[in-house]
Amino acid sequence: MATQFEKLKTELTQLDKMGHQLYYSMCKECGALDEKTINGIEKAGWEFISVAEEYQKWYTKAYRVISQIIPERLSEFENLYKGDPKRKEITYVNYSIYDYILGLQLKNGYGEIKRSRSDAIPKMETQYKIVSSAKERFKSVLFDIKDILQADIFDSELDTSKELNKKGFIRAGGAVAGVILEKHLAHVCSLHSLKSRKTHPSIAEYNQLLKDSDIIDTPSWRFIQHLTDLRNLCDHSKEREPTKDDVQELIVGVEKITKTVF
Known part of the structure; x- marks a missing residue:
């Protein structure tokens, strides 16, 4: 039976992969990838998915994992999705992944697109990298826990050795x-x-x-x-x-x- 650590490790690996897929898929949906790049990504074993259909499930799971492993990055992760609730205008900086899912875009008075879904691409990139960093932190945490426990056991056993020799x-x-x-x-x-x-x-x-x-x-x-x-x-x-x-x-x-x- 898998331990909780093993389950969380597996889930993190899956979330990391899905984060990459969402990023690549968002780039493709925005027309930011040429055919050569698309073919290269597919040959590398990646699949393109629907961001609108898959993102929310990924975000919910990733949010929970980040809150446990790197809580100091949680508010940043959340803001990249929700954006600034107090914004008075939509800018490149505050355009959010939620705006992307809604399909929000703005045009100027000449009918030219001022803000588009492609503004969300850097936000998605940052989000998946936060999940990737959580995966690395998780490895570090496990390493630290294992070594601390190992050191404690060795110290205890050495005390036993000292006592046996003394007697x-x-x-x-x-x-x-x-x-x-x-x-x-x-x-x-x-x-x-x-x-x-x-x-x-x-x-x-x-x-x-x-x-x-x-x-x-x-x-x-x-x-x-x-x-x-x-x-x-x-x-x-x-x-x-x-x-x-x-x-x-x-x-x-x-x-x-x-x-x-x-």
Whole structure:
């Protein structure tokens, strides 16, 4: 079942696409596109639609989404549609998308068109770009939420690691810190769309992947290698028992990496 975030993301993608279609369609209806441009738009996979029939549905949905994600742009978005209710004359600046839908145009005393539907094109362009910016903001908000939650979880788990080490459960404390390091490096690789060829990459493999992609420098790579050795001492090594100092060094190192490598 899709989460609310996933539903909103899908709706934003659809609204963004529809906003572009309304803009292109408005340009076509106003005769602002030549045949070559029209053919190019259609070949790119866009469809021309009736602005009068589709705009109101798009505006209602977009208005709700913008009010949730970028409320600071809501009044601007609304004014582009409604225009200035106190206007005393119709100008290029205050000609609105609502005027476009009504088919409003003005002529001067010589019968020449003074204000036409094409005056609404820049307003429609601004509106669809506001929706596009909402889509980008949404990605940023999700990223921020995910990272904040991730950081909180890691801090809590590191506290557990410290407590285990303090009470003499040295290997367990080191193992927990090692898991955090692995999770964090996997998270960083995911953020940068880096994928290992292995189904279950190790810390060393994540570390190498980040270095090869210039996400981390050589000193950081070596530092993580050292932390990996300490983690392996706690998890696998039979050569000697890890000490409290070993695990404390590992915990401090992992804490540093989670705060500086992203």
